[in-house]
Amino acid sequence: MFGARTNAQLVRELGMSQARVARAVDELVAVAAVRAVAPVTRVRARAWEPAALGEVLDRLRRRREPPPPVERWRRHMATLGGLGLPAVEHLGARRWPSRTLARRRVAQLTAGERHEHLTINTEEVFDPAATAAATPLDRSIIARGINVRVLGLPPSDGDRSTAYATGGMYRVIDRPPLKLMVFDRLVALLPADPLDLEMGYVEVDDPAAVRALGGLFDGLWSEARDPRRQGVPPIELSTRERALVRLLCQGHTDQSAADELGLSVRTVAYTMRGLMDRLGVENRFQLAVVLGATGTVPAPPPHGPGIAGTDDTATS
Numbered sequence: 162m163f164g165a166r167t168n169a170q171l172v173r174e175l176g177m178s179q180a181r182v183a184r185a186v187d188e189l190v191a192v193a194a195v196r197a198v199a200p201v202t203r204v205r206a207r208a209w210e211p212a213a214l215g216e217v218l219d220r221l222r223r224r225r226e227p228p229p230p231v232e233r234w235r236r237h238m239a240t241l242g243g244l245g246l247p248a249v250e251h252l253g254a255r256r257w258p259s260r261t262l263a264r265r266r267v268a269q270l271t272a273g274e275r276h277e278h279l280t281i282n283t284e285e286v287f288d289p290a291a292t293a294a295a296t297p298l299d300r301s302i303i304a305r306g307i308n309v310r311v312l313g314l315p316p317s318d319g320d321r322s323t324a325y326a327t328g329g330m331y332r333v334i335d336r337p338p339l340k341l342m343v344f345d346r347l348v349a350l351l352p353a354d355p356l357d358l359e360m361g362y363v364e365v366d367d368p369a370a371v372r373a374l375g376g377l378f379d380g381l382w383s384e385a386r387d388p389r390r391q392g393v394p395p396i397e398l399s400t401r402e403r404a405l406v407r408l409l410c411q412g413h414t415d416q417s418a419a420d421e422l423g424l425s426v427r428t429v430a431y432t433m434r435g436l437m438d439r440l441g442v443e444n445r446f447q448l449a450v451v452l453g454a455t456g457t458v459p460a461p462p463p464h465g466p467g468i469a470g471t472d473d474t475a476t477s
Contacts, residue, residue: 165198165208237355240338244373255364263362270344271298279343279378282313306401330397332385349374
């Protein structure tokens with residue numbers, strides 16, 4: 162748009178309807194990208210002239226500026242402090258001093274995963290190197306039936322369909338407190354410096370610390386939302402969970418379901434316990450009710466056994 166224009170002029174020049182032009186002008190006014198020019202006479206319609214391009218771009222950038230570095234550092238440290246973890250020197254932590262070395266370690270840990278992979282991402286945009294390193298790993302663990310859950314920021318462009326293209330379960334939160342990866346609830350990785358990911362990561366295998374970090378993830382997950390839907394996030398099952406639930410609903414025991422899928426009984430128990438913990442239920446009948454109420458599986462009869470197998474937690 163060059164020089165002042167009225168709505169009627171814009172309709173003619175752009176070939177758009179009056180309603181679309183009016184909506185577009187309203188949006189430009191809202192971000193102060195155009196301003197009204199007072200008409201010369203009462204008869205003449207109000208016109209609009211553009212603001213300086215540099216001012217508009219600066220204003221738009223400020224609207225989506227990330228939290229200041231000090232605020233991000235405080236949020237990261239406050240989250241760790243709130244977990245009641247012991248001092249870092251007593252955690253049995255291991256430092257991977259560069260992002261490259263940390264990525265190699267992530268690949269090793271991912272290759273050894275058997276049950277669950279948890280991630281919290283704090284980045285709005287992923288650089289090409291990070292995407293190239295992460296995508297094959299994500300696909301490989303999903304193909305192996307690992308339960309993958311990822312928390313991240315809402316998509317900045319509003320596109321809900323591409324939030325997590327490789328699969329797994331994905332939810333968004335507005336203020337993720339820290340970047341984190343948890344492998345089978347046995348090992349956790351978090352940045353050595355939350356303000357500079359190139360400084361590498363700290364690996365923690367202290368059971369109490371990893372348990373606390375896993376609990377942090379579970380709490381955030383329960384409050385997060387599915388970017389592809391409005392309202393309460395649906396219950397999404399991993400490939401392994403869906404196969405197990407299907408067999409147990411058919412009356413299989415843990416042993417026969419394990420034989421059917423080529424798994425160990427221990428893996429069956431671990432998977433079902435993880436699913437019950439995620440949904441906040443205490444036994445398998447309650448699990449069947451929840452899954453049935455959401456249409457994930459057929460609802461159990463009023464006095465039926467629910468999902469067959471051990472009714473509560475099997476030892477891991």
